[in-house]
Amino acid sequence: MVWFVSFLVAVVVGLLLSEFVHWRASVGCPQRIEGKQSCAVIVLGYPSTQDGRLHPIQRWRTEIGVRTLGAASGGSLFFTGAAADEGTLSEAEVMAGYAINGLGALRASVEIETEAKNTWENLERCLPLAEPFEWIAIASDPLHAARARRYAALQRPDLKSRIVRSSDYRFLERWWLKLPISLYESAIRARDSQYQRHP
Numbered sequence: 001m002v003w004f005v006s007f008l009v010a011v012v013v014g015l016l017l018s019e020f021v022h023w024r025a026s027v028g029c030p031q032r033i034e035g036k037q038s039c040a041v042i043v044l045g046y047p048s049t050q051d052g053r054l055h056p057i058q059r060w061r062t063e064i065g066v067r068t069l070g071a072a073s074g075g076s077l078f079f080t081g082a083a084a085d086e087g088t089l090s091e092a093e094v095m096a097g098y099a100i101n102g103l104g105a106l107r108a109s110v111e112i113e114t115e116a117k118n119t120w121e122n123l124e125r126c127l128p129l130a131e132p133f134e135w136i137a138i139a140s141d142p143l144h145a146a147r148a149r150r151y152a153a154l155q156r157p158d159l160k161s162r163i164v165r166s167s168d169y170r171f172l173e174r175w176w177l178k179l180p181i182s183l184y185e186s187a188i189r190a191r192d193s194q195y196q197r198h199p
Helices: 002-027 055-073 091-099 120-132 142-155 157-162 177-197
Strands: 040-045 075-080 110-112 136-141
Touching: 002 142, 002 177, 040 055, 040 120, 055 075, 055 091, 055 136, 055 177, 075 091, 075 120, 091 110, 091 157, 110 120, 120 136, 120 142, 136 142, 136 157, 142 157
Parallel strands: 040 075, 040 136, 075 110
Antiparallel strands: none
């Protein structure tokens, strides 16, 4: 019985810590999306399932992107991500399809970029497309979005002041994904830090 209680306490502590880390990553971007006009929302890609269907993380990122654009006064959604295999739909196409057909996003507001293969390339290819807009939001889970904002500042420091927070954090939303994402993003941050020390 004691071990079970200890296990439950560890799970609850882990979940709450993960929630705090995601919340802090979200609010780390000082400018909010609400009411902003002419906003480009870059929705970062994620691989589809093996049978080409929408992955739960793709679903989450798309929902964040659509509600982020909805919080702004106007703009466009930029879905980015290549296909895993030749002849299959790209990550961007799968996510854009869900946005339009599942979430009611206007087709005219959706743009697709299908060449990027990782987060760095997502931004490298989409920031020039987003540049004409007054504001730029990066849509993904809070920790991934925070990393993408760091990458964007490295690639385009001239755009840093125009980047606003996406509507990415909601308490306990996709709570079962947040802990593994926290661990993964911690490893990526350590890798990036190592790379910066030893380019």
